[in-house]
Amino acid sequence: MPGYEWIGETEKDQVNEVLETGILFRYEFEEARKGIYKVREFEEKFADYTGAVYAQAVTSGSAALKVALAALGVGPGAEVITQGFTFIATFEAIIEAGAVPIPAEIDETLNLDPKDFERKITDKTKAVIPVHMLGSPARIQEIIQIARQRDIKVIEDTAQALGAAVGGKKLGTWGDMGTFSFDFYKTITTGEGGMVITNDRSLHVRASEYADHGHDHNPEVGRALEERNFLGFNYRMNELQGAIGLAQLSKLDDMIQRQYENQQLIRETLESVGGIEMRHVPENGKDSYTHVCFLLPDADKAAAFHKFITQAGVPAIHFKNNLWHFLGNWEHLIERKTAWPGPFPFSGEPYGGNAVYSKDMLPRSIDIIGRLLAIPVSLQTDEDRIRTTVMTLQAAAEEIL
Numbered sequence: 001m002p003g004y005e006w007i008g009e010t011e012k013d014q015v016n017e018v019l020e021t022g023i024l025f026r027y028e029f030e031e032a033r034k035g036i037y038k039v040r041e042f043e044e045k046f047a048d049y050t051g052a053v054y055a056q057a058v059t060s061g062s063a064a065l066k067v068a069l070a071a072l073g074v075g076p077g078a079e080v081i082t083q084g085f086t087f088i089a090t091f092e093a094i095i096e097a098g099a100v101p102i103p104a105e106i107d108e109t110l111n112l113d114p115k116d117f118e119r120k121i122t123d124k125t126k127a128v129i130p131v132h133m134l135g136s137p138a139r140i141q142e143i144i145q146i147a148r149q150r151d152i153k154v155i156e157d158t159a160q161a162l163g164a165a166v167g168g169k170k171l172g173t174w175g176d177m178g179t180f181s182f183d184f185y186k187t188i189t190t191g192e193g194g195m196v197i198t199n200d201r202s203l204h205v206r207a208s209e210y211a212d213h214g215h216d217h218n219p220e221v222g223r224a225l226e227e228r229n230f231l232g233f234n235y236r237m238n239e240l241q242g243a244i245g246l247a248q249l250s251k252l253d254d255m256i257q258r259q260y261e262n263q264q265l266i267r268e269t270l271e272s273v274g275g276i277e278m279r280h281v282p283e284n285g286k287d288s289y290t291h292v293c294f295l296l297p298d299a300d301k302a303a304a305f306h307k308f309i310t311q312a313g314v315p316a317i318h319f320k321n322n323l324w325h326f327l328g329n330w331e332h333l334i335e336r337k338t339a340w341p342g343p344f345p346f347s348g349e350p351y352g353g354n355a356v357y358s359k360d361m362l363p364r365s366i367d368i369i370g371r372l373l374a375i376p377v378s379l380q381t382d383e384d385r386i387r388t389t390v391m392t393l394q395a396a397a398e399e400i401l
């Protein structure tokens with residue numbers, strides 16, 4: 001997830017074009033901006049890249065989720081099913097929207113288990129958010145099929161998997177809406193930033209209005225006279241972010257290709273070791289190669305393997321011990337602590353239910369995450385580094401497996 005590794009002259013040139021006009025706001029200032037609309041151009045090119053009809057740039061991947069939920073009209077009283085293994089933002093966005101997150105298990109794709117999604121559906125379920133974790137697809141076709149049968153809306157949280165696809169169709173375009181993040185650690189970065197894509201014009205219009213205080217963006221009148229259909233908020237991306245986004249997007253295919261090359265030998269080494277199971281990629285799925293993810297036979301072996309390789313200088317994540325990516329480690333969610341007083345949205349009206357969370361409520365996910373290690377793939381790795389990584393993995397396997 002290394003867009004920052006390739007920040008360079010293209011980004012500087014793009015930013016300088018904006019600075020020369022002095023206009024950092026994405027709307028208005030028609031004369032002074034001399035035809036430069038970086039955010040708009042970034043949206044157009046991003047839509048083209050993903051194959052979506054519409055794209056709305058916003059301030060973060062978290063904001064993108066909230067904007068998508070608002071566009072779909074999902075709010076208080078609704079349940080939204082998502083996986084318990086995700087960055088916490090997916091849960092936070094649902095709660096910020098006033099809805100109730102319902103956690104479901106992952107499978108060996110490390111993403112939403114379609115069967116558990118189906119089991120968790122109630123008459124309050126209005127949306128599902130499959131998250132394409134660590135660069136690779138969820139079983140999105142099965143998830144969509146179940147959702148369509150029940151009239152449940154699908155938002156794909158694609159924050160971690162820009163450029164990945166199933167059957168040649170990019171992730172984020174399978175559901176009703178797709179969301180992306182461009183934060184400091186993502187495949188392309190704008191420092192902070194996000195995008196919401198859709199093929200549905202009315203959803204796009206609602207997203208663009210919600211992200212800009214409700215402005216209906218009527219080109220015939222100035223902003224002061226624009227009307228509104230509902231209350232919104234400010235999730236606008238600025239022109240400097242749009243400029244960097246354009247530069248990064250122009251490098252995206254090369255980044256993914258380099259990631260593919262840099263992870264291949266590491267993956268082949270692990271695949272050849274008995275006792276190691278690689279993360280499953282759904283049929284026809286295409287990874288974006290941000291991480292090499294693999295499962296050890298049990299959590300103790302994973303901990304020992306992790307200790308061995310990190311002490312030898314190979315960076316790896318053991319998500320079991322990561323405080324931000326698994327529900328079992330979110331004591332504040334389990335205690336239902338929000339920034340406001342009272343139990344909203346978890347119980348009381350308009351929900352009428354009582355959502356309860358516990359450390360061990362997702363046993364299958366606990367097992368998978370306990371066994372999971374992920375090695376981040378860097379763009380700037382050299383051959384020596386890859387060779388050392390491979391030798392360290394072989395030594396760890398000999399010692400531990």
Ligand SMILES: Cc1ncc(COP(=O)(O)O)c(C=O)c1O
Binds near residue numbers: 062
């Ligand atoms: C799966 C997932 N969803 C949402 C987000 C939120 O994105 P942002 O950091 O841009 O708010 C992230 C960020 O790490 C993420 O990994």
